[in-house]
Amino acid sequence: MLALWIGMAVLAAVFALFALWAWRLAPQFAQAQQRFEQEDNTTAANVRIFYTRLAELEQQRDDQTLSAQQFDEARLDLERSLLSDSTAAHKQALAGPYQGSLWWSLAIVAAVVLAVVAYLNTGSSSNVELYGVRQSIEQSGDTSPAHYIERFEAEAKRHPGNADVWALLYPLYRDSGRYQDAVGALSKVITLRDAEHDPALLAELAQAKFFASGRVMNSDIAATLNEVKRLDPRQPTMHSLLGFTDFTRGNYQGAIDHWRLALAGQSNNADETTLRQGIALARQRLAQAGANGSPDSPSNGNLR
Missing domain, CATH: 1.25.40 (Serine Threonine Protein Phosphatase 5, Tetratricopeptide repeat)
Structure with missing residues (x-):
């Protein structure tokens, strides 16, 4: 379980470093964008194109390929196009590089807190610990049923509401001949999983009860x-x-x-x-x- 929390802390720290790196570089990007907009010559280029096109229209008018009325209409369209391009090229002033950073920081902290709370309420931290117990038993060299039972019983005392630990204890009890304990473990599994109408588990329970009673069929x-x-x-x-x-x-x-x-x-x-x-x-x-x-x-x- 400790390894899980360490891993989560490392991930949060890495994310925070990336966020701080972007926050630190924000002024540089803002200055670069400001220089680009200041040096932007789009409007001047549009004006040059306007005068070039206007000269062509005047030449066509002088050559009488355009009538006076056609020239006026074409010039009006050209002026409207220049006005439209100039309006589109107008850019809103840049906001400060740190504007909104407080809200983003609060949002990141809230997301981390909500993730931790959600995991504690709906996650399977007890199963992570149970997995760690199994790993430690396998690495200890003593993989006897008695060792498994001892460690899992300790976990059952710590997390009595975890159906998975009782599900692991049940076959260990059964195969060790501890049928009464097997009945208790399986009964807890059925109760915790709301499996009172699961025929497979009920049949297993009846079989465990049968052996616990000394192979005598009773009313229960x-x-x-x-x-x-x-x-x-x-x-x-x-x-x-x-x-x-x-x-x-x-x-x-x-x-x-x-x-x-x-x-x-x-x-x-x-x-x-x-x-x-x-x-x-x-x-x-x-x-x-x-x-x-x-x-x-x-x-x-x-x-x-």
Whole structure:
């Protein structure tokens, strides 16, 4: 985070130097422009052109190629043209080189202040710090899950309203077997992101609750799964969990049906492999049960 503020300060300083450089050179440019306008001989050139053209008209009149009336009309047009060119060539006096500099300086300061305030209110300074934590962990040489959890937990205490830090903690808790902590982290992600109706996150939450309860299906988990069913009947994580519960209850056909639905919506190669292996094992158990004349138990995975 310190590097970010240093970078912003350096950019502001560079911008200020360019502004001061232009402000310092303003008198030189003003003098150069004034000299140019003083030495401008556009009006004199227009007068010379006027007299040259007038001499041509007089010569045409003397040669009788122009009538007196045509000569007067042409001379009037020529005089009007000279008057128009002289009016256009008149330039407004230059303003002082420092005129308006105070307002521009105030505008620049206000823009910098507004940018900082806007970033503090709507920016992601906490995520910048989170990125710095990840970088420091990778550079420390200790990239164990415990080290990540320790550092991210410290960030969660500092920024409890940052959903991203809880989203990073959730898989670390889950993969470390800390399922109750995983449930808490994912619940915070759902609350902070206003994702109470996100079927994917709710299915993940139900799965975390299932493992936190010692792989026992209870009413709370069932209610969460029913909400997922309502939002997305083909949600793969939900069907993966229901297939697992059916398998453990001996309902191998129900497990196969759920895992096939989970496989259809799965995009992770490792999870696809696990599901295919589970389906193959369920079919093997189903065939063994049929050979022994013992039908599989009725499905208990269809929650109501």
